[in-house]
Structures are given as structure tokens and as C-alpha cells.
Amino acid sequence: MIHFIGAGPGAQDLITVRGARLLGEADVVIYAGSLVNPALLEYKKEDCKVYDSAGMTLEEVLAVMEQAERAGEETVRLHTGDPSLYGAIREQMDALDKLGIFYDVTPGVSAFSGAAAALQAEYTLPDVSQSVIITRMAGRTPVPEGERLRKMAGHGCTMVLFLSTGLLEEVERELMDGGYGPDTPAAIVYKATWPEERVYRCTVSTLAETARKNRVTKTALITIGGFLGKEYERSKLYDPAFSHGCREASR
Numbered sequence: 001m002i003h004f005i006g007a008g009p010g011a012q013d014l015i016t017v018r019g020a021r022l023l024g025e026a027d028v029v030i031y032a033g034s035l036v037n038p039a040l041l042e043y044k045k046e047d048c049k050v051y052d053s054a055g056m057t058l059e060e061v062l063a064v065m066e067q068a069e070r071a072g073e074e075t076v077r078l079h080t081g082d083p084s085l086y087g088a089i090r091e092q093m094d095a096l097d098k099l100g101i102f103y104d105v106t107p108g109v110s111a112f113s114g115a116a117a118a119l120q121a122e123y124t125l126p127d128v129s130q131s132v133i134i135t136r137m138a139g140r141t142p143v144p145e146g147e148r149l150r151k152m153a154g155h156g157c158t159m160v161l162f163l164s165t166g167l168l169e170e171v172e173r174e175l176m177d178g179g180y181g182p183d184t185p186a187a188i189v190y191k192a193t194w195p196e197e198r199v200y201r202c203t204v205s206t207l208a209e210t211a212r213k214n215r216v217t218k219t220a221l222i223t224i225g226g227f228l229g230k231e232y233e234r235s236k237l238y239d240p241a242f243s244h245g246c247r248e249a250s251r
């Protein structure tokens with residue numbers, strides 16, 4: 001059996017209880033060494049075999065899984081954050097289906113949740129934004145034309161950009177061409193929840209400069225939108241004048 005597990009955004013104790021248990025039972029661990037905090041490997045068994053997938057191809061990863069399966073071993077495939085986002089798990093699952101190898105998936109805390117915690121912010125504020133667009137700037141990996149950053153920017157809602165820290169000049173241009181004003185608040189969150197976490201607050205027009213000044217080139221998320229500002233409406237849910245299924249209005 002192969003267990004795909006979300007390792008969380010970085011902090012050693014932000015893996016789920018289930019993820020940590022499965023990791024502790026595994027005979028083989030294949031982890032994405034470029035992004036998964038190696039401290040998580042402390043949860044594994046002493047004699048567990050460890051592979052860093054950073055330098056491996058899909059075929060090599062699958063070969064390790066097949067070999068473990070033949071030996072009757074449990075394998076954990078540890079992905080950063082939540083495996084459903086930019087995790088390349090679909091191609092692994094499809095290949096395992098062909099090989100007749102069973103697998104399951106344990107979710108993880110995505111870096112975008114880690115970034116909100118680092119910012120002490122709420123992405124969905126009444127009267128500011130009720131939607132979050134998670135996307136990336138097209139780079140060496142293309143993005144479908146309908147999802148071009150300037151088109152997504154047209155909604156003016158909260159945005160979180162993965163995998164885009166090296167392309168911030170283009171990001172600024174696309175966001176402003178799409179409709180965000182240059183002074184729209186933005187933030188770069190570097191290594192959210194890691195010990196070396198850093199938060200750089202700026203605006204849409206100063207993203208590239210802020211990253212350059214602070215030498216941030218990777219392992220960061222770009223967040224954009226009015227949720228980083230001061231203005232919002234308080235929630236209806238906790239408003240004394242608002243009745244709902246669990247509470248009558250008190251005035």
C-alpha cells in the first residue's frame with residue numbers, strides 16, 4: 001500500500017495526526033526534499049528506507065514503490081503542504097492504478113493556510129472579498145490561456161500565487177493590467193511556519209522590489225488583496241441583530 005501524505009507547510013508539528021502515524025509505520029519513505037522540512041523524518045522508524053524525490057524522475061519514484069510493494073512493505077510518499085495543489089500526485093496515482101497497487105491520500109495543511117497564519121489574516125472578509133483565487137504565474141510550466149493572471153486579476157478578489165516568486169516583474173504587470181491598483185496591499189510570505197519564516201508587506205507595484213531587497217527568490221507565496229488592508233464589515237454570523245439556525249437575534 002502507498003500512502004500519499006501532506007507534510008504541511010514546514011513546521012514539524014503541522015503534519016496531521018494521521019500523517020504522522022502512517023509515517024511512523026512506513027518501511028519506505030519517499031519525500032520531496034526540496035520543500036519538505038527534513039525534521040519531519042524524525043517521525044519515521046529507525047530502519048525505514050528514505051528516498052529524496054528531488055533528484056528522481058516519476059519512473060524512478062514508481063520503481064521504488066513497485067519494489068516496496070513486491071517486498072510487502074508500506075510506503076509513504078510525503079508531499080509538501082497538501083498534495084492536491086501542485087503536487088503531481090495524479091500521474092503517480094494513474095500509474096499505480098495500471099500496476100494494480102493500492103493507495104490512499106492523507107490531506108495536509110497547505111502553504112496558503114500557513115501564509116494566512118503568518119500574516120494573522122483572514123482571506124475572506126465581508127464586503128472585501130468572499131473568494132480566494134489560488135493560481136500561479138506562467139513560467140516554464142504554462143498556464144491555460146483562460147487562467148492568464150491578468151484575467152484572474154479582473155475579479156479583484158483575494159489572490160494567492162504559488163510558484164511565482166522568480167517572476168515578480170511580470171506578476172506586477174499582469175495584476176495591474178488586470179485591474180488591481182498599484183497601491184493594492186500585497187505580501188510576500190517566505191517559508192511560512194518554518195523557523196526562518198518572514199513576512200514582507202508591500203503593494204502590488206512594489207512586489208518585485210520587495211523580493212529583491214530581501215533576497216527572496218523561492219519558497220514564498222504572494223498574497224494580494226484588500227484582505228490585507230484595514231477596512232471590512234463585521235460578520236453577520238456573530239451580529240446580535242442577525243438570527244440564524246443556532247441563535248435568535250437579541251435586538
Ligand code: SAH
Pocket residue numbers: 009010035079080081082083084085086087109110111112114115161162163164189190191192193194218219220221
Ligand atoms: N502542495 C503544496 C504546494 C507545492 S508547490 C502546498 O499545498 O502548499 C511549491 C510552492 O509552494 C513553492 O514554490 C512556494 O510557492 C509554495 N510554498 C511551499 N511551502 C511554502 C511555505 N512554507 N511558505 C511559502 N510558500 C510555500
